[in-house]
Structures are given as structure tokens and as C-alpha cells.
Amino acid sequence: MIERKKLIQFYIEQYTEESRKKEKKIPRYTDAPSRMKNLQKALRRARPSRVPIQNLEDYHRQIKNMAIYAYRKKRDALTLTIQIELLPKLVDLDLGLLLKEQKERLDGEFLSYLKRKLPGALCQETLFTLYAKFRQYKVKNKILELVPSRPEMEFPEVRRMQRHFILHIGPTNSGKTFRSLERLKIAGKGVYLGPLRLLALEVYEQINAYGVPCTMLTGQECIEEENSRITASTIEMADFDEEYDIAVIDEAQLVADTDRGHSWTKAILGLCAKEIHICMSPAAEPAMIHLIELCGDDYEIERYERKTALLCEDKPFAFPEDVKPGDALIVFSKKSVLDVAGRLEEQGIDASVIYGSLPPEIRRRQMHLFNKGKTRVVVATDAIGMGLNLPVRRIVFLQAEKFDGVGRRLLTVSEVRQIAGRAGRFGIYNCGYVNAMGEEELEFIREHYEAKEQPIEEVNLGFPQLLLDIEGPLDEILKIWHSVTPSAPFVKENIDEALTLYEQAKKCRDQIEGFEDKRILYRMITCPIDIKDRKVVSLWLSYCKNYTADVSLERPRLEYGRRKGIQQYETYYKQLDLYYQFSHRMQKVIEEDWLNEERNRTEMMIMKYLTKGKTDYIARCRYCGKLLPLGAQFQVCDRCFRRK
DSSP states (O other): OOHHHHHHHHHHHHHHHHOOOTTTTOOOOTTHHHHHHHHHHHHHHHHHHTTTTHHHHHHHHHHHHHHHHHHHTHHHHHHHHIIIIIIIHHHHHHHHHHHHHHHOOHHHHHHHHHHHHTTTGTSSOOOHHHHHHHHHHHHHHHHHHHHSSGGGGGGGHTTTTTEEEEEEEOOTTTTTTHHHHHHTOOSEEEEESOOOHHHHHHHHHHHHHTOOOEEOOOOOOOOOTTTEEEEEEEGGGGGSSSOOOEEOOOOOOHHHHHTTTTHHHHHHOOOEEEEEEEEEGGGGHHHHHHHHHTTTTTEEEEEEEOOSHHHHEESSOTTTTTTOOTTEEEEEEEEHHHHHHHHHHHHTTEEEEOTTSSHHHHHHHHHHHHHHTTTSHHHHHHGGGGGOOOSSEEEESSSSSSOOOOOOOOOOOHHHHHHHHSSSSSTTTTTEEEEEHHHHHHHHHHHHHHHHOOOOOEEEEEGGGGGGGSSHHHHHHHHHHHSOOOOOTTTEOOOHHHHHHHHHHHHGGGGGGTTHHHHHHHHHTSSSTTTTTEEEEEEEEHHHTTTSSSSSSOOOOOOOSSSOOOHHHHHHHHHHHHHHHHHHHOOOOOOOHHHHHHHHHHHHHHHHHHHSSSSGGOBOOOOTTBBBTTTTTTOOHHHHHHHH
């Protein structure tokens, strides 16, 4: 910590330097003595730690201007008053805003930083403000020191081996994943990495059916098989300490996703496997080649074409008159999915439903109903485009825009192609079809499907956990790391959700054992949960506070309240997932039998609601009960709106 005397002397030096700058005009103080007295009175009344920052900054500027005047005009009496009375009081007020540990970190390096990087800043900004800038400067330098400028160099052991990549490039329904899995089956030790638990489950079942023992590992469960030599896993569960003969990375175009893309980037850069198969859309080709070349590995390319034709129909779709067996009706919210399914139910048409927040096992059961012909159509969000194998004859876009977390926007070319490509499953149909509801929407979908998909230009990077050893609060480190611009084509992952959970935990920091341990805290705030569900966040916070109390976490409880119907069971299922995830991360005992039983019971209740009673979710006017148009943004019809 800097001695108070030395700090005062530094203030004097800074004011002196400012007065010597020729571009600084001399203030015209005809009433300098009275101004000085008023300033003295104000400083005497001010109390350390209680003066607002803006007031303190104003004192800084007043003293600076008075000092420039006194030094240039050689007003020795004023200069003496500034140095002996005003500055010591100002320093005390400045120090009063700092915490004890912050004061202790004020050293010669801090003063040197101000002199080199921010000359004259002390004359108009508080120590509190300048200390924050100094901390950012130090952390940023430490980040640049610890994190290699080239992300691929974070894996030095992998860089010492020669990996061979096989790029399987083609549209949906072209057989690229099937081809890569045929190779995976012969691996002495292999791994499949995909975006969904359902896809990991499909691979798990397929490889076991082939006679090769395969284990499934996801963030929700682990199903181990004896003598297993293959692991089917979600991408986030990739093991970078394990050595593999063959690895398959599926849906690699998701490398550009701002929330999850970093998992694909890390797998491509750091997976320790001799042979790596990457399945992707054509848009990802340049990005994949760039990453592989950065690593110094070699590659070959296998290109694929669709196995069935895909045609865009001429006449726009009419709902529900044009609904046919084998249709997949696409909307972009859970509310819309249930609304459409309810309207079909009124028409005597049974429909399977698929949306993002639906538990994986329920998605599977809904898919099974459609696969077996027990339901005639599927109503789904864009979750259907994520590698799910369904016997869909026609994709129908009931909406052409979606809410992306920021605002409503039109679908992109890649989104249209990814979803539309699910039509016309090979082996079942000779041709697939695409349609949309409305003339303009159909033309939009046609143009976007026929348009050339733009190459992926950005590759997502995740937070390097070695930065957790840097001194300072976790949120500060995350923010500063995120502010450091990486070299193209890399961009930093979205940290908004992690920071949101950090703020929740910070409010209860005194109740959370391990809050000051950044590695423990990081495991907590990166636990994948739905931050929009208050009940789930509340349970997460409870686990943060009580995770050390016993060998196992408190079981979630199904609460009956205002949330009725399917919503309360979906929330409860999320809480069960949280119980598993948090227990796994914090190395707590998981009551597997109870968890499996509760999941099964909850799945049965959700299926019950989805099998019958979807008419309850039809969008009707909240005042008169009139049926609202499909995709209506408000729960009020035009007539009632005008009346109100």
C-alpha cells in the first residue's frame, strides 16, 4: 500500500504537470481567495465514504483549475493552501471510497500505470474510478499473458500428434452421419459427439444393436454398458483427457452458435483422436478447413447429395384444410405448437408435438407415435431441424419469422434449408415437399430455400478455465475476457446467462460457502438451466446455499399452484435435471432410483396432457373467447381491442 504522504505528493506532481501544459488555458479567477474558502468549507464538511462520486469528481476539477491558476500566476499562498490543506483532505475522501483490500493493492505499479497510461486523469477522476481501470488493465494483461493468441495452442499435447480429419459435407437427408457411424463401429475406442440427447440415444441404440457395446453420456444421465468401447455423448460432455481411435462430431455448423458453438470449436481444436469425422452443412466447410489448418492436421473431403428430391409447392398452404398425413407444421414457440395441435385435435387430427423445452424422452415418445402412424402429423419448432429422423413427407412453415431472444426476425437461409431438408426421408418417400401459409410467406420460403447458403464467417470460443486463477472477482474476469477481441474468425461465447446467475448468487454471497472460490462458483453459474423459469432459478440458488450441508442435495418437490397443467410438470422436470446436473458438478451423491422413478412419473403426466386435452391451449380472445388467427401475438381480438 502506498503511504498517504507519497500519494499526496503524486497528486501535487499531477497538478503541476497539468499546469505546464500549454494547451490548458489559465482560468480567470478574479475572486480566487473566496473560491478557495468555499472549497475549503465544502471539503471540511465532506465525510470519507459518504461523499457521492460525482461530488468528489467535481472537487477534483475545482482543485485542478485552482492549481493551474495558482501555479501559472505564481500565487504562492494559494499553492501552499492547495498542497497543505486541500489535497490531504481530497486524498482522504478518495481513499474513503475504497475497500480495505483495494487500498492494499494501491502500490507503485498503480502510480506508474496512471503516469504512463492516464496522465492527468487523477486531476479529474476519483481513485475509485481509476482503480477499476487499473484492475481491468492488469486482468487484461494477465489474460493476454495466459491465453495463447492462437486458440489452438491451448492444447499443446494434441498439437504434438498428427490427426486426420474426414469432412462429411452435404445437406440434410444425404447420409453423411450414417457413413461416419459405419466407421465408428470398428473403432477400438471411439466417441460420438452430437447436439442433442436424442441423437446420442439414437447412436447408443444403433451401435449396441450392431453388437458393439456402447455407453451413453449426457448432461442428464449416464447409461453404461459392460466392456463398452464406444461412447455416444452430447458435445458438452466431451472428454479431452481421453485418447480415441475414431471420433465423430455431428452438426458441426453449430460452431457458429453464440451459446453452444464453443463446444464444437473446442472439440475440433482439442479432441485427442487419430481419426475425426466431422458432419456438417456446406456452409461450415471454409470454417472447418481453417480450424484444421490452424492445428496443422490433414484432412480429406467427402461430399454428399440429397438422396431424395425436394420440391417447393406452387399453391400456398391453407390451415387446416390442406393438412395431410406425413406433414410437419413448423412454428416457433411452445405456445404456438400447442395452439396448432389443439386446433388439429378439434378437427379430429391427432398430432405429435416437438419443442425445445419438452423433456427428451417425451420428444422421443412423440416421435415414436408419428413413426408408427399413431399420429398423422407433427407440429414442431425449429428443434425438428437438429438431426431428428422422422418420416416427414412435407414441411409446412406456418410462420416465417421467430423471436431470437432480442426481437422478432425473419428466418435465415440456413434455418430454412435446415428445417425444409427434413422433408422426404430416404427409404420412405421418393420426394419431399415444402410449403408455407400465405402467398408472401411461400415466396419467401422458396427464395430462401433456393438461395445459396452463406459460408460461416465466425467460430465461437469458450471461456478458458485457467483464467480462474487470476486474482479478482469472477464477473470482472468474465467481462474483461469477453472484451478482448480474438483474431478472426473467432468470437467469444455469450456470457449473459452466466453473469445473470452470478448476480443472483452475489446477493446471497454470505450464505454460499465457496463463493470466493472462483472454480466452485464457475461450476455453479455455468450449470445449464432455464433462467427464464423463476422456480428453477430459485431451486438453483437453494442448492448454491446448501450444497455442503449433506452428501446429497435436497430432492425437488412438485408444487401445485397457479401453474396448472403441462407447465408445472415441465418445470418440475427441469428441476429434476437441475438436481442431476448440480449434483454431478458438485460431486454429490445422486439418488438414481428415485430420480429415474420421478422422471418416469413426470413424463407420464406430460404425455397425458399431450395425448388429450390440447384444445385447452387454443389461442382465444381473453375477453370474448373468439378464436384468434394462427400466430397472434396478443390474446385480444381486434373487436375487443377497439372496445378497450
